[in-house]
Each structure stands twice: as structure tokens, then as C-alpha cells.
Amino acid sequence: MAGKYLSASTSAPSSIATIIPFTTFLLSTLTTAAAKPTRASCRATRRPYSVLPSRKRPPSLSCPNNRLRCSPFASSFNQFSSFGKFSSSDFCTMASIAVPASGVTEEEASALNNPLLEDSPFPRFDAIEAKHVVPGIRAILNQLEKDLVILEENVKPAWGDLVEPLESIVDRLSVAWGTVSHLKAVKDSSELRAAVETVQPEKVKFQLKLSQSRPIYEAFKAIREGALWDTLTEAQQRIVEGELKEARLNGVGLDGEAKIRFNEIRQELEKLSTKFSEHVLDSTKKFEKLITNKDDIAGLPATALGVAAQAAVAKGHEGANAEDGPWMITLDIPSYMPIMQHVRNRALREELYHAYLTRASTGDLDNTPIINKILELRLEKAKLLGFLSHAEVSLAVKMATLDKAEELLEDLRSTSWEPALKDLEDLKVFAKEQGAEEGENMRQWDVNFWSERLREAKYTINEEELRPFFSLPRVIDGLFGLAKTIFGVNIEAADGLAPVWHPDVRFFKVNDLNGETISYFYFDPYSRPAEKRGGAWMDEVVGRSRLLAPKGKRARLAVAHMVCNQTPPVGTKPSLMTFREVETVFHEFGHALQHMLTRQDEGLVAGIRGVEWDAVELPSQFMENWCYHRATLLGIAKHYETGETLSEEMYQKLLAARTFRAASLTLRQIHFASVDLELHSRYVPDSKETIFDVDRRVAKKTQVIPPLPEDRFLCSFEHIFAGGYSAGYYSYKWAEVLSADAFSAFEEVGLENEQAVKETGRRFRETVLALGGGRPPLKVFVDFRGREPSTEALLRHNGLLKVSA
Numbered sequence: 154m155a156g157k158y159l160s161a162s163t164s165a166p167s168s169i170a171t172i173i174p175f176t177t178f179l180l181s182t183l184t185t186a187a188a189k190p191t192r193a194s195c196r197a198t199r200r201p202y203s204v205l206p207s208r209k210r211p212p213s214l215s216c217p218n219n220r221l222r223c224s225p226f227a228s229s230f231n232q233f234s235s236f237g238k239f240s241s242s243d244f245c246t247m248a249s250i251a252v253p254a255s256g257v258t259e260e261e262a263s264a265l266n267n268p269l270l271e272d273s274p275f276p277r278f279d280a281i282e283a284k285h286v287v288p289g290i291r292a293i294l295n296q297l298e299k300d301l302v303i304l305e306e307n308v309k310p311a312w313g314d315l316v317e318p319l320e321s322i323v324d325r326l327s328v329a330w331g332t333v334s335h336l337k338a339v340k341d342s343s344e345l346r347a348a349v350e351t352v353q354p355e356k357v358k359f360q361l362k363l364s365q366s367r368p369i370y371e372a373f374k375a376i377r378e379g380a381l382w383d384t385l386t387e388a389q390q391r392i393v394e395g396e397l398k399e400a401r402l403n404g405v406g407l408d409g410e411a412k413i414r415f416n417e418i419r420q421e422l423e424k425l426s427t428k429f430s431e432h433v434l435d436s437t438k439k440f441e442k443l444i445t446n447k448d449d450i451a452g453l454p455a456t457a458l459g460v461a462a463q464a465a466v467a468k469g470h471e472g473a474n475a476e477d478g479p480w481m482i483t484l485d486i487p488s489y490m491p492i493m494q495h496v497r498n499r500a501l502r503e504e505l506y507h508a509y510l511t512r513a514s515t516g517d518l519d520n521t522p523i524i525n526k527i528l529e530l531r532l533e534k535a536k537l538l539g540f541l542s543h544a545e546v547s548l549a550v551k552m553a554t555l556d557k558a559e560e561l562l563e564d565l566r567s568t569s570w571e572p573a574l575k576d577l578e579d580l581k582v583f584a585k586e587q588g589a590e591e592g593e594n595m596r597q598w599d600v601n602f603w604s605e606r607l608r609e610a611k612y613t614i615n616e617e618e619l620r621p622f623f624s625l626p627r628v629i630d631g632l633f634g635l636a637k638t639i640f641g642v643n644i645e646a647a648d649g650l651a652p653v654w655h656p657d658v659r660f661f662k663v664n665d666l667n668g669e670t671i672s673y674f675y676f677d678p679y680s681r682p683a684e685k686r687g688g689a690w691m692d693e694v695v696g697r698s699r700l701l702a703p704k705g706k707r708a709r710l711a712v713a714h715m716v717c718n719q720t721p722p723v724g725t726k727p728s729l730m731t732f733r734e735v736e737t738v739f740h741e742f743g744h745a746l747q748h749m750l751t752r753q754d755e756g757l758v759a760g761i762r763g764v765e766w767d768a769v770e771l772p773s774q775f776m777e778n779w780c781y782h783r784a785t786l787l788g789i790a791k792h793y794e795t796g797e798t799l800s801e802e803m804y805q806k807l808l809a810a811r812t813f814r815a816a817s818l819t820l821r822q823i824h825f826a827s828v829d830l831e832l833h834s835r836y837v838p839d840s841k842e843t844i845f846d847v848d849r850r851v852a853k854k855t856q857v858i859p860p861l862p863e864d865r866f867l868c869s870f871e872h873i874f875a876g877g878y879s880a881g882y883y884s885y886k887w888a889e890v891l892s893a894d895a896f897s898a899f900e901e902v903g904l905e906n907e908q909a910v911k912e913t914g915r916r917f918r919e920t921v922l923a924l925g926g927g928r929p930p931l932k933v934f935v936d937f938r939g940r941e942p943s944t945e946a947l948l949r950h951n952g953l954l955k956v957s958a
Contacts, residue, residue, distance in 0.1 A: 267285045267289045267292070268280035268281050269285045269290075270292060270293070273652075274651070275651035275712070276328075276332045276652070276694065277652050278336070278651075278652045278653055281333075283344035283345040283347070284344075284348070287348050287351050289329055290330065290352045290355070293328075294326070294355055294356065297322055297326060300321075301359075301363060301366070304318050304319065304368075305366060305369065308368045308369060308372045310372045310373075310375035310379060312376075312381075312389065315369070315372045317700050320700050320701075321700065321701070322363065323363075323757075324756070326360075330356060331692075331693070333345075333349060338716070339654055339655070339677060339685050339686070340654050340655070340684050340685070341434065341684045341685070342684065349427070353427070354423075354424075357419060361403070361419060364400060364403035364404070365400070365405045365407075366405070367405065369400075370397070370400045370405045373393055373396045374397060377393055377394065377397060387927060387928055388753060388755045389755060391927055391929075398550060399550070401538070402546060402549060402550070404537070407538075414537065415534060415538075418534045419534070421526075422530050422531070422534075425523050425527050425530075428523060429513075429520050429527070429871070432518040432519075432520050433868075433871055433875070434686055435513075435518055436513040436869075437483075437484045437512055437687065438683065440484045440508050441468070441483055443465065443470070443479050443481055444479060444481075445479045447477075447480075449498055450480060450498065450501070451496065451497050451498065452495045452497040452498075453491055453496050454617035456491075456617060456620055457495070457617075458476075459475040459723035459726075460491075460723060461475075461478075461482060461488060462478065462481075463723060464482075464488065464682075465478070465479050465481040467481075475723070484505070484509050484512065485680055485682040485687065487720040493506065493598065493601040493602065494601045494605045494616075495605065495617070496602070497602075499591070499599065502599070502602060506597060507861075507863070510866055511863060511868070512865075512868065513865075514865035514868040514869075520869070520874070521868060523874070524844055524868065525844065528543075528832060528844070529838040531543035531833065532838060534546070542833060543834075544833040546880075547833065547879055547880035547881055548881075550765070551881065552765045552767045552930060552931070553883070553887060558767075558826075558883045559827075559830060561886065561890075562830075562883055562886065565819060566823045566855060569819040570820070572815075572816035573816040573817045573819075573820045576817045577600075577857045577858065579607065580600065580603045580604065580607060583603065583606065583610070589603075595858065596858070597861065600858070604813075608813055611813070612807075612809055612813070614803070614806050614810055616731050616732060619731070619732060619790075619799075621729055621792050621793055622791060622792055622797075622799045623730040623732065623789065623790060624729055624791075624793035625678060625719075625728040625729075625730060627789050627791055627793070628730060628735055628738060631785060632742055634788065635785050638911065639910060639911065639913075639914030640915075640917075640918045641665065641666050641911075641915065641918070642750065643663075643664045643666065644662070645664060646659065647662040648660050650673075651673070658675055658676065658677045659678075660674075660676075661673065661675075670710065671710060671711075671749070672710050672712065672713070672749035673710065673711075673712045674713040674714060674745055674749060675694070675712075675715070676714070676715045678717045678738075679719060679720075679722075680718040680721060687718055688718060688871075689715075689716060689717045689741050690715075691714070691715050691716070691741045691744035691745050691748070691773075692713065693711070693762075694712040694713060695709065695710075696709075696762055697710060697751050697753065698756030701756060707754070709756075711748050711749050715744075717737060717738060719734040720734070732807070736777050739776040739779060740773045740774065742773075743772040743774070743775055743776030744773045746772055747764075747769075747921070747925070748761045750918055750922040751923055751924075752923040752924075753923070753924060753926070753927045755927060758925050758926035758927040759925045759927075760925050760926075761925070761926075762926050763926015763927065764926045765926075765929075765930050766878075766884055767881065767883070767887040768884075768887075768888055768930035768934075769884070769888065770889070771888045771891045771892045771921060771934075772921060772922060773892075774885075775892040775895050775896055775921075777892075778893070778896040781807070781808055781811055782904055784905070786799070786804060787799060787804060811952075812952030815952050815953065816953065817857070819886075819953075820856070820857070823855050823886070824855035824856060825870070825882050826883040826886060827851045828847065828851045828867070829872075829878070830882075830883065831850075831851055832847055833873075844867055845864070845865070845867065848864065848867055849864075890942055890944050890947050891934060893946035893947035893950050894934075894938065894943050894947070895917065895934070895937065895938065897945075897946040898917075898937070898938055899913050916937055920936040920937040921934070924936075
């Protein structure tokens with residue numbers, strides 16, 4: 154038996170409990186296409202602040218702002234929001250959506266010179282402005298309304314007469330709306346918000362009309378029940394079954410008042426999610442604290458001092474510098490986290506912790522009523538569809554059932570609880586030894602600070618002292634070198650080939666070793682608090698597609714973008730990264746690889762599309778493991794000034810520190826996932842119990858320090874209220890089981906055996922990265938691993954499994 158969980162014990166994790174195969178958590182049949190997250194953040198593990206954007210990701214009619222906070226898709230019925238579909242010299246141009254010069258309305262005429270509709274090889278990110286959004290989207294919608302009428306009047310239960318025209322319709326709207334959504338995330342403004350608010354209801358109205366089309370639904374149903382079914386490929390069958398399921402979940406079976414109400418709910422939910430996200434961004438930007446006395450921020454590393462001085466300059470304090478100040482402190486992560494980890498001023502840490510914890514919870518920016526309304530409407534919508542809860546709707550297109558998801562969370566929780574209690578006790582003892590009052594009264598705003606001090610003492614590792622060894626250019630070079638070694642691709646700079654939305658954005662092309670270009674991607678690395686959402690994510694710009702291939706080509710090539718919010722360059726110094734930021738870049742690149750290296754030519758299940766949401770984090774979390782690979786790490790860890798390589802001793806310390814407080818960080822993620830499922834499965838809106846009561850009730854089993862009465866983290870929990878992770882946050886842990894087991898395949902052949910690693914990497918590329926959503930994820934995993942997944946590798950990587958002698 155492969156998987157084992159540790160039973161709770163009062164000592165450090167050491168004993169072995171009963172063996173629990175991970176396959177007991179999987180559904181036996183995985184035949185439907187499923188939703189993917191959007192805004193990739195994708196990265197929700199091992200980071201104390203990862204509740205928020207991470208991500209990404211899938212586009213969905215019901216979750217329009219889901220980036221792969223890392224994955225995307227459920228079907229073409231829910232595919233408009235996050236993915237733009239553009240082309241380059243190697244794939245279709247935008248000519249097919251250009252507005253005709255005659256027979257147009259006045260509004261369409263105003264769109265004739267609109268860069269949003271321009272026939273160009275890549276999106277005109279450099280030229281599109283808020284004023285282009287309304288006329289551009291309306292012009293597209295007017296044309297698509299006509300195209301939909303033609304499709305419905307002529308639809309037949311045949312692939313070429315149904316799926317291909319449908320994919321074309323979906324793609325055209327995605328081109329423009331995906332671009333607008335992306336710009337709103339990275340270049341936000343009041344004008345752009347207003348434009349989106351104006352046209353968004355019209356966009357949703359068309360999406361609903363398409364998703365509820367009875368002629369299209371009946372045609373798919375006829376394919377499923379007819380002779381054509383047995384002639385379809387596995388990927389095509391996945392598309393058909395996915396479309397049927399998504400149509401039902403989008404209300405195709407509703408009539409009369411029920412349908413009207415369903416559509417009203419969908420419109421309102423989209424508005425509420427957008428407003429939720431805007432409130433988080435605005436409340437984050439609203440907090441500023443100017444520090445003039447350096448003693449108040451004693452302990453703050455030089456890099457963070459530089460960032461704070463730059464922020465002060467940006468706010469009009471000319472002459473501010475890292476040494477003499479003044480220093481501007483904000484709630485943006487590159488500013489907030491160094492304060493919480495390094496500043497000795499306990500009162501300042503407490504002030505910032507409260508500010509961060511209560512974002513979007515007061516005044517005009519209060520998300521509390523929005524959350525209550527979202528939960529109320531999601532439940533009403535679920536009941537209109539015949540479900541008991543929103544969780545049932547969400548899990549209808551995922552690998553797990555509610556019972557299995559909660560079973561996994563509970564097993565991980567019980568395994569981690571006692572070790573997490575010991576983690577807390579270790580912090581108290583250490584603080585007491587240093588003569589600190591926190592030794593007797595450890596509070597939430599003390600945990601990160603003393604965790605860093607204990608890690609420094611235990612492993613003699615100072616994360617800030619490591620920054621000079623992780624410059625962004627070197628890390629990116631090493632990451633691309635790793636991709637060449639294990640996946641057989643060359644990544645080359647292609648700056649200037651495509652317009653970008655900010656001067657810091659880079660553009661790259663991905664080539665096979667034979668020189669053939671197979672995909673492209675943008676990389677936007679730095680934090681810009683005034684206009685850019687927090688967190689990290691990957692998203693699709695355009696997906697691979699046989700149907701939309703340019704003449705003479707096999708398929709249109711995929712294009713992605715990776716967005717991070719790491720510390721920007723300071724003065725003449727390059728961006729110097731923390732090790733966590735290094736992990737984040739590897740994580741988002743994993744998402745991008747699944748999108749860019751797909752060999753699936755059916756556009757509706759290519760790359761990250763069609764992958765069940767609870768499996769979409771597999772490639773991203775898999776890539777994080779390589780940050781601890783000796784050759785990889787020592788290849789990127791070179792001092793930016795001297796060229797000195799990180800010492801072998803320091804590498805071994807980093808390796809040893811990997812499991813530091815792993816149980817505590819696991820519990821944190823379990824808390825987020827458990828609250829999410831509780832709110833979306835059993836909570837009754839407008840009952841005596843409030844959403845914050847639910848949070849506190851769950852915390853009794855998931856937080857070793859009881860939450861503060863004023864804790865309002867739910868008001869900024871974008872993953873589940875403005876992203877694609879509602880009743881799906883458990884996906885991070887579900888996929889972590891898969892990713893850890895996948896990486897163990899490389900460990901088994903020997904990580905220093907380059908030839909064996911290349912061969913294993915080739916299999917990973919040909920299965921996990923190439924097959925996309927065209928095959929059920931459990932089958933894809935078995936194709937790669939040769940067996941079903943086990944929890945053993947995850948527990949071992951987290952230091953929660955003792956190997957028997």
C-alpha cells in the first residue's frame with residue numbers, strides 16, 4: 154500500500170498510522186470536462202499570506218474573473234471571461250472579428266478604429282484604453298448574436314456543424330473580453346471599471362443565451378445518444394459530455410419564472426464578484442503609514458527599506474532613501490510581509506496585522522453584505538437547478554465528492570494538529586529564552602516574526618541574506634534551463650514581437666529542440682500597488698486549436714501570461730527575490746507549461762482547458778519541488794554582484810528547513826478549505842449564525858491560536874468570492890497529493906541521473922503537460938506514473954511520515 158497518514162501524537166511527527174490509499178478519495182468515473190481556476194495562483198501552499206491571489210483560473214460564465222491563481226475551463230458554455238484568444242504570425246489573426254465597413258450601427262462605426270478589434274498578430278495591450286471597451290464589446294456581441302441565430306437554425310448533431318461553429322463563437326468573444334479582464338487586473342483605473350460595469354451585463358446576457366440554447370443542447374444530446382458517439386475520439390467525447398453537464402448547470406432545463414430568476418441571479422453574482430475584488434484592491438491601497446523614525450522599523454532588511462523609500466518617493470516625499478527615509482509602509486505584500494517577519498516593533502506589527510486582517514470590512518468598502526448576498530444567491534441558484542447546496546453544483550464538475558474532499562481535509566488536519574501545537578510551543582519557548590514577552594503571550598502578529606528568528610537560529614538561514622543570491626534574471630535563466638533539460642524546450646526572449654501593457658513586461662517564445670516555435674508567453678513580474686491586483690497567477694491569452702489554425706498550419710499556437718507581484722528592482726539593483734518568490738515563479742510557470750506544451754488540438758480541451766479544477770494545480774505544485782533540487786538551486790543561486798554560488802552548506806540548510814513548521818502551514822490551508830466548504834454546503838444565509846461565526850467555529854479545529862474577535866479575513870478571501878475556487882479551495886491539497894507523487898517518480902530514478910530525469914521528464918510532458926483536458930486526470934496520472942496516486946510522497950516531503958526501518 155502506498156499512502157499513509159500519521160495519527161495525531163503529542164510529539165513531533167514520527168509514528169505511522171493506518172494506510173489510506175489516496176484512490177479512496179477519487180471518483181471511480183471521470184468522464185466530464187470540468188471547471189478550471191483562473192488567476193493561478195495560483196499558489197496557495199506554504200505561504201502565510203497565500204489566502205489571496207494567488208490563483209489562476211478558468212473562465213466561466215458563472216465565475217468570470219477566475220484566473221489560475223493560479224486554471225481554466227469547464228466547457229465552451231463557461232469560457233468567456235478570462236481567456237483572450239489572439240493570434241500571431243503562427244496562428245489566426247483577428248480579421249474574423251473585425252467590424253464590417255458597411256451596414257453597421259452608429260456604435261459599431263465608432264469601433265472601426267478600435268484596437269480591441271484590430272487585425273493584429275497579438276493583442277494591442279499597448280493601445281487599448283477604457284474608451285474602447287464599450288463600443289468594441291458591443292460590436293462583437295452584435296455580430297455574435299447573428300452568428301448564434303444562424304447556428305441554431307442550421308445546427309445538426311455532427312461535429313463540423315455543431316462543435317466547430319460553437320468554438321468559433323466562443324473564441325471571438327474571448328479575444329476581446331479576455332483582454333479587457335486582463336487589463337483590469339494589471340492596469341486598473343476608474344475609467345476601465347466604469348466601462349466594464351457598463352458592458353458586463355450585456356456580455357453576461359449573451360453568455361446565458363448561448364449556454365441555455367436548447368437547439369445546441371439537443372444537438373449535443375443527439376451526438377451522445379447516437380451512432381456518431383462511438384466514432385469520436387476520447388477528447389471529443391469529453392467535450393460532448395462536458396457541454397451537456399455545463400448546459401444543465403447553466404439552466405438549460407429551466408423555463409418560465411425559474412429561468413428568468415436564474416438569469417437575474419447570474420447577472421447579480423457577476424456584479425457582486427467584481428465589486429468584491431475591487432473593494433479588496435481599494436482597501437489595500439487605502440492603507441498607508443509614513444515612518445520617519447528608523448527606530449520604529451528596526452530589523453527591517455535593506456531591501457525592504459529600499460522598497461519603502463521608493464514608495465515614499467512615489468507619494469511625493471522627494472529625496473526619500475533607504476538609509477535616511479522617510480519610509481512608506483503599505484499592505485502590499487512586498488511591504489507588509491517584511492514588516493511582519495523582521496520588524497522588532499511589536500506595536501507596529503500588531504497595527505499592520507489588524508489592518509491586513511480587516512481589509513474590505515468597513516465603510517463603503519465593506520464586503521460583508523456582498524458575501525452574504527453571494528452566499529444567498531449561490532444557494533438559491535443551486536436549488537433552482539435541483540441541488541441542495543452550491544457545493545454540490547461546484548463539485549459536479551470536479552474529481553472529488555463533498556464527502557471525499559472533507560475526508561481528505563480531516564485526515565490531513567488530524568495528522569497536522571499535534572505537530573502544529575508543538576510548533577507553537579517551540580516558538581513560545583524560543584521567545585522566552587530570548588527574554589521576550591511573547592514567550593508568555595504569543596499573538597497572531599508575533600508568529601511570523603518569531604518563526605523567522607527560530608528558523609535563523611535552527612538552520613542559520615536568513616531569508617533576506619539569501620536575496621542577493623536570487624536575482625530575477627538568474628532565476629529565470631535557471632528556470633528556462635530546467636525546462637530544456639526535463640521537457641526538451643528552448644525558451645527565447647522575443648521582446649518587441651508583441652505589444653505589452655507595461656515596460657516591465659517581458660515576452661518569450663517557446664521552441665522545440667528542432668527550432669520549431671510551439672507557443673508564446675508574457676511575464677509581468679513586479680508589484681504595482683496603484684494599479685495591479687495582488688498575488689500571482691497564470692492565464693491564457695489564446696489556446697491551441699486545430700479549428701482556428703492559420704492556413705497551412707496544423708494548429709493555432711497557445712499564448713499565456715504569467716503575473717507576479719514580487720519585489721521590484723531598487724535603484725541599480727536587479728529584483729532580488731526571497732526564496733518564496735522563487736517558488737512562486739516556478740509555480741506559475743508550471744501552469745503555463747501545461748497550457749503551452751499541450752499537444753491536444755481540440756481547442757475546447759487543449760492545455761489547461763477541460764482539466765478538472767482539483768487536478769489543475771498538479772503541474773504548478775510539481776514545479777515547486779525543483780526549487781529544492783540541488784543542481785537546479787545551485788544553478789540559479791549566484792550572488793548578483795560577485796557571482797559567488799550559494800554554498801553546499803547553505804543548500805543543505807535550505808533543504809533541512811523545507812519542513813520547518815510544515816504542520817502549521819498545512820493547518821492554515823486546511824482552515825481556508827474547510828471554511829469554504831462549510832459556507833457553501835451547510836451554512837444557511839440569514840440565520841442566527843453569521844459568516845464570521847462559521848469561521849470561528851471551524852477555527853476551533855484548525856487554528857492553534859484562536860482567531861481575534863475582529864478577524865475579517867473572509868472579506869478579502871478573493872479565491873472563493875471573486876475567483877474560481879468557491880467550494881473548491883480544497884483543490885490545492887488534493888492536487889498537492891498528485892504533484893508530490895508525480896515528483897517522486899523523478900526521485901525514484903535518481904535526481905542526479907540526468908538521462909533518467911530526461912526520460913521521466915519526457916513522459917511527464919507527453920502525459921500531464923500534453924494531454925490537456927482531453928483525458929480524465931486520473932487516467933493521465935496513471936499514464937505517467939503507471940499506478941494510481943499515493944499520499945506517501947506528500948507526507949514525506951512535509952516531514953509528516955517516518956520511514957520504517
